[in-house]
Amino acid sequence: MQAAVVTSFNTPPRYADIDAPTGGPADVVVDVVAAGLHPRVRSQADGSHYTSIDELPLIPGIDGVGRGPDRRLRYFVLPDTTRGSMAERTVVDERRSFLLPEDADVIALAAAMNPAMSSWVALRRRIDFRAGQRVLVLGATGNAGRLAIQVARHLGASAVVAAGRDRRRLATLGAVGATATVALDADPDTVAEQLAEGARDVDVVLDYLWGEPAVRAMVALVTAPEPRQKPLTWVQIGSVAGRSAAIPSAALRAARLEIVGSGQGSVTTAKVLAELPTLAREISAGRFTVDAKPVRLADVEQAWRTDAYPNQRVVLLP
Numbered sequence: 001m002q003a004a005v006v007t008s009f010n011t012p013p014r015y016a017d018i019d020a021p022t023g024g025p026a027d028v029v030v031d032v033v034a035a036g037l038h039p040r041v042r043s044q045a046d047g048s049h050y051t052s053i054d055e056l057p058l059i060p061g062i063d064g065v066g067r068g069p070d071r072r073l074r075y076f077v078l079p080d081t082t083r084g085s086m087a088e089r090t091v092v093d094e095r096r097s098f099l100l101p102e103d104a105d106v107i108a109l110a111a112a113m114n115p116a117m118s119s120w121v122a123l124r125r126r127i128d129f130r131a132g133q134r135v136l137v138l139g140a141t142g143n144a145g146r147l148a149i150q151v152a153r154h155l156g157a158s159a160v161v162a163a164g165r166d167r168r169r170l171a172t173l174g175a176v177g178a179t180a181t182v183a184l185d186a187d188p189d190t191v192a193e194q195l196a197e198g199a200r201d202v203d204v205v206l207d208y209l210w211g212e213p214a215v216r217a218m219v220a221l222v223t224a225p226e227p228r229q230k231p232l233t234w235v236q237i238g239s240v241a242g243r244s245a246a247i248p249s250a251a252l253r254a255a256r257l258e259i260v261g262s263g264q265g266s267v268t269t270a271k272v273l274a275e276l277p278t279l280a281r282e283i284s285a286g287r288f289t290v291d292a293k294p295v296r297l298a299d300v301e302q303a304w305r306t307d308a309y310p311n312q313r314v315v316l317l318p
């Protein structure tokens with residue numbers, strides 16, 4: 001069968017012929033219909049993700065939509081494997097998949113399930129989020145951040161402040177539910193002032209950045225001119241601005257700040273899976289704006305270039 005195949009962690013996958021998977025008794029072999037090229041897939045393919053199993057060759061892809069032997073559509077999430085979804089066929093554990101209606105929007109699902117579940121699962125399963133609370137999305141201009149605004153509003157957030165460095169993208173976020181924006185490309189003092197002013201009342205931060213910008217935002221929020229009375233729950237989700245962050249000890253003492261992470265390992269697989277059918281229904285119903293770019297699997301090598309489709313989520317079609 002044809003697949004995207006990684007033979008070195010230093011080069012993008014190539015479209016190549018490889019043996020088709022067979023699977024064990026508990027597995028379902030699916031014909032893949034669509035698979036998203038998420039940052040998590042890039043880090044799987046370059047060996048840098050914290051769950052990387054360092055085995056080559058590998059077929060990248062962590063989720064997708066496919067048709068099982070019954071020809072019905074299903075969405076699936078794969079475990080850490082070298083037989084990913086960017087192939088004509090892959091092997092799915094039935095318990096990590098669920099059936100979709102025949103009219104499901106397969107492109108939107110392949111594009112959005114992964115980025116949308118980052119905020120959906122965080123708000124529904126990782127923390128005690130309540131309707132009416134206020135949210136800051138740090139790193140709101142990416143696919144996951146943009147969906148986080150929409151997910152937070154959908155789940156009842158009364159306000160969502162969107163912070164990001166790309167002003168052109170930031171200007172589009174009001175249309176998807178942001179009630180205020182903060183440009184992170186300004187000088188650090190201005191950013192701190194704007195966060196202290198515009199995001200002073202937030203209850204929850206959904207943080208896709210980490211690194212320096214997260215530290216600066218944290219300090220700005222907890223040391224705002226008016227001391228914070230209410231708790232602040234900081235949910236660490238992505239790390240596009242830095243893998244580590246030097247948080248000053250005073251930040252932890254100055255407010256009722258609680259830092260938690262949400263991702264593979266900090267929420268059980270069972271809890272994540274329990275949320276997915278509802279999220280899939282909302283995505284397929286067009287509840288969230290999704291910027292998907294369908295591309296033939298044969299063009300995977302070109303699509304892998306990070307500047308090929310800026311800000312769009314590539315969906316590979318075998």
Ligand SMILES: NC(=O)c1ccc[n+]([C@@H]2O[C@H](COP(=O)([O-])OP(=O)(O)OC[C@H]3O[C@@H](n4cnc5c(N)ncnc54)[C@H](OP(=O)(O)O)[C@@H]3O)[C@@H](O)[C@H]2O)c1
Pocket residue numbers: 038039040114115117118139141142143144145164165166184208209213236237238239240241262263264311
């Ligand atoms: N924990 C989970 O469950 C989970 C699930 C899904 C995704 N994630 C993580 O969430 C993160 C975002 O994913 P995504 O799907 O949204 O990726 P994406 O669509 O590629 O977006 C990444 C965004 O980050 C911005 N960015 C990069 N460096 C930045 C910086 N220093 N300051 C401000 N913005 C910066 C980029 O904006 P520019 O245009 O300014 O470069 C881009 O808009 C990734 O780390 C991903 O692994 C976590």
